[in-house]
Amino acid sequence: MKNLLSIEQLSADEIKDLLALGHQLKAERGQHTVLPLKGQTWALIFSKSSTRTRVSFEVGISELGGRPMFLSFHDIQLGRGEPIEDTARVLGRMIHGAAIRTYGQDEVENFAHYAQIPTINALTDEEHPCQILADLLTLEEVYGVGSWKDMKVAFIGDGDNNMSRSWMWAAKRLGFTLAIGAPDAYLPVEEYRKRIDCPNIIYTTDPIEAVKDATIINTDTWISMGQEDEKQTKELHFLPYQVNNELLSHAAKQHSVFHCLPAYRGKEITAEVLEAFAPVIFTEAENRLHAQKAVLTTLAQNRYS
Ligand code: CP
Ligand code: NVA
Numbered sequence: 001m002k003n004l005l006s007i008e009q010l011s012a013d014e015i016k017d018l019l020a021l022g023h024q025l026k027a028e029r030g031q032h033t034v035l036p037l038k039g040q041t042w043a044l045i046f047s048k049s050s051t052r053t054r055v056s057f058e059v060g061i062s063e064l065g066g067r068p069m070f071l072s073f074h075d076i077q078l079g080r081g082e083p084i085e086d087t088a089r090v091l092g093r094m095i096h097g098a099a100i101r102t103y104g105q106d107e108v109e110n111f112a113h114y115a116q117i118p119t120i121n122a123l124t125d126e127e128h129p130c131q132i133l134a135d136l137l138t139l140e141e142v143y144g145v146g147s148w149k150d151m152k153v154a155f156i157g158d159g160d161n162n163m164s165r166s167w168m169w170a171a172k173r174l175g176f177t178l179a180i181g182a183p184d185a186y187l188p189v190e191e192y193r194k195r196i197d198c199p200n201i202i203y204t205t206d207p208i209e210a211v212k213d214a215t216i217i218n219t220d221t222w223i224s225m226g227q228e229d230e231k232q233t234k235e236l237h238f239l240p241y242q243v244n245n246e247l248l249s250h251a252a253k254q255h256s257v258f259h260c261l262p263a264y265r266g267k268e269i270t271a272e273v274l275e276a277f278a279p280v281i282f283t284e285a286e287n288r289l290h291a292q293k294a295v296l297t298t299l300a301q302n303r304y305s
Contacts, residue, residue, distance in 0.1 A: 003119045004119075004299065005109055005120075006166070010129075019133070019137055022137045022290045023140070023290075025294055036064055037061055038066070040067070041096055042066050042096060044068060044070045045087075045100045047079075048123065050101055057099050060293045066096070089115065096118070097303075099292075100119065100120070104125065128166050129166055130292055131288070132169075133295065134285075142256055152213055153178050154216065155180050155218045155220075156210055157219045157243075158186050159180040161224050171200055175200060177201075178200065178201045179203075179211075180201065180204070181204055183241065211247055212251075221267070221268060235267065242270065256277060257274075257276075259281050261284075261285055
């Protein structure tokens with residue numbers, strides 16, 4: 001593993017290794033004896049807002065001995081139209097790695113190709129791999145290592161966004177059952193379903209069917225970054241897909257609700273449900289730090305191999 005560009009590009013073993021290292025780094029926080037990023041500078045190039053991703057990368061890079069350099073898209077020449085290929089070739093000669101948050105998956109892939117340094121997808125319109133690794137880490141903390149094997153996970157809301165797609169690839173790689181419950185127009189398109197070709201993913205417009213006997217009930221904002229113009233139409237479609245107590249009455253007995261945050265109370269999740277599951281939801285947020293430290297450590301180790 002030279003980059004983390006998507007869950008799609010990871011193997012099951014790579015995911016399991018990252019989770020094992022994430023648990024270890026979490027247990028050893030504050031006592032790291034090895035600093036794999038010592039003397040290195042890692043850039044965070046962001047064209048979309050962020051709280052969790054930015055802070056967890058800045059803190060994680062520092063805790064591993066490196067120096068984070070935050071570069072807002074608007075403050076560098078990228079924002080004035082300098083091609084990503086040129087930006088990548090410049091940064092590749094100066095820094096040791098990069099985490100990029102942007103729109104197109106091709107931008108992150110091109111950066112990795114031209115910079116020739118370890119590159120991490122810190123969210124694109126296509127995937128949010130760092131979040132899914134943190135979510136799997138959280139799932140294992142609550143239910144046990146490898147417990148996803150016999151589990152049903154539900155994703156309720158926009159079935160065609162970065163979070164649902166990363167969950168889909170995790171289900172494909174690890175083999176757990178994933179049910180996507182979304183309005184017809186927001187289920188993954190046929191072409192994508194064929195590409196993923198995964199018999200353990202259920203696609204349904206019925207939120208109750210999706211949640212039925214699920215242990216993990218996931219949701220995310222109905223309006224992803226960059227889709228603000230679609231707010232009014234989308235909200236009307238999504239109202240029946242709110243994660244509320246009535247919907248949760250169909251879930252498995254020992255269920256947990258996951259939300260990558262930021263959350264919009266009264267929209268995709270009720271305030272009551274969010275607060276009831278706050279311990280696990282904010283653990284997911286904290287686990288961004290530990291999961292990404294595992295990614296950074298692995299990429300730094302593989303850099304010269
Ligand atoms: N979950 C997540 O990626 O949060 P931020 O947008 O705050 O980074
Ligand atoms: N799907 C959301 C995730 C935010 C962390 C978005 O892209 O805005």
